[in-house]
Amino acid sequence: xxxxxxxxxxxxxxxxxxxxxxxxxxxxxxxxxxxxxxxxxxxxxxxxxxxxxxxxxxxxxxxxxxxxxxxxxxxxxxxxxxxxxxxxxxxxxxxxxxxxxxxxxxxxxxxxxxxxxxxxxxxxxxxxxxxxxxxxxxxxxxxxxxxxxxxxxxxxxxxxxxxxxxxxxxxxxxxxxxxxxxxxxxxxxxxxxxxxxxxxxxxxxxxxxxxxxxxxxxxxxx
Numbered sequence: 001x002x003x004x005x006x007x008x009x010x011x012x013x014x015x016x017x018x019x020x021x022x023x024x025x026x027x028x029x030x031x032x033x034x035x036x037x038x039x040x041x042x043x044x045x046x047x048x049x050x051x052x053x054x055x056x057x058x059x060x061x062x063x064x065x066x067x068x069x070x071x072x073x074x075x076x077x078x079x080x081x082x083x084x085x086x087x088x089x090x091x092x093x094x095x096x097x098x099x100x101x102x103x104x105x106x107x108x109x110x111x112x113x114x115x116x117x118x119x120x121x122x123x124x125x126x127x128x129x130x131x132x133x134x135x136x137x138x139x140x141x142x143x144x145x146x147x148x149x150x151x152x153x154x155x156x157x158x159x160x161x162x163x164x165x166x167x168x169x170x171x172x173x174x175x176x177x178x179x180x181x182x183x184x185x186x187x188x189x190x191x192x193x194x195x196x197x198x199x200x201x202x203x204x205x206x207x208x209x210x211x212x213x214x215x216x217x218x219x220x221x222x
Contacts, residue, residue, distance in 0.1 A: 024103050024110030036121035037154040039088045042114070044101060046081040052106030056083045059100050063093075089118045092157040092177075121154025125205040127212045128152050130182070134215030137184065144185035145216050151178045155206035164200040164211070172201065184216050191218055 025047045034040040046054055056077050060066045066073065073087035085101070097118055102111045129150040137145040149172065151159050158177040163170060169187055174180035182201065190197075201212045 024105060024108050026101060026103055026110045026112040028101070028112060028114060030114050030116055033117040033119050034089060035119050035154070036089050036091050036094065037123065037152075038121070039086060040116070042085040042099075044083040044085060044103075044112075046083075046103045046105070046110060052108075054081055054103055054105045057102050058085060060098060061100060062098055090157070091120065091153050091155065093118045094120050094157070120156070120206070123154045124208040124210050125151050125153040125155070125159055125203050127201070127203070127210070129179075130212075130214060133213065134217060136217045136219055137186070138219040139186075139191055140219065140221045144183060147182040147214070147216075149180050149182055149201060151203050151205070153178060153203075153205040155208060160204040162202045162204075164202050166199060167197055170197070170199060182214065186218060191220055194218070195220070 026044065028042050028044045030042055031040060044056065046056075054077070056075055058067075058073070058075055071088065071090065073085060076084045076086070078084070081103075083103075085099070089097075095118060096115060098113065098115045100111065100113050102109065104110075127149070129148045135145060135147060149161060151161070153159050161172045161174050161180050163172050163182070167184075167186075167190065169190065170182075170184040172180050172182055182199065184197065184199070186197070195218045197216045197218070199214045199216065201214055203210050203212075
């Protein structure tokens, strides 16, 4: 099996050719690079004209986890030997990405190895959680508020979470690269003094610094 590649105006076209008679010839249109958080779409074509149905498969030898994670690529198969591979990369995917495609129609098979580069994005991070502007802590039922904080970042696979000028007993506990918990356990004196505690959550992602205002309202015991 051999691979030929050449450049055209809109990207890189890669075609596989087989030295054995009866093998499938596969081709694809591939971008040279894609950006985090932007979908890449790769059209695929097999020169199958026989009566047998055509099946497609793909894998990434360097990143086998790509096929099992929640935001994994999809491969849609159409008539006429056509297929479409779609993928929206994350910040953790930055770098070269090799993909191997294979197709089979009866006894005929073909394979194609492709490679493109995933570039970091330049967008500021986004808060996916918490949703809304605040929550209520009912001190009759629990002593602490624990609010999930989840960030989406295209510029860095890891962010730094913090609180700006927090009141006593309030903190951010970072639990993974893109998330954590906002924890506030007010003291008896805090609960007696105020019912509304405004907080300012900060996320640093690469060159970007983004803030989110969040309010915790205390419901005091009767």
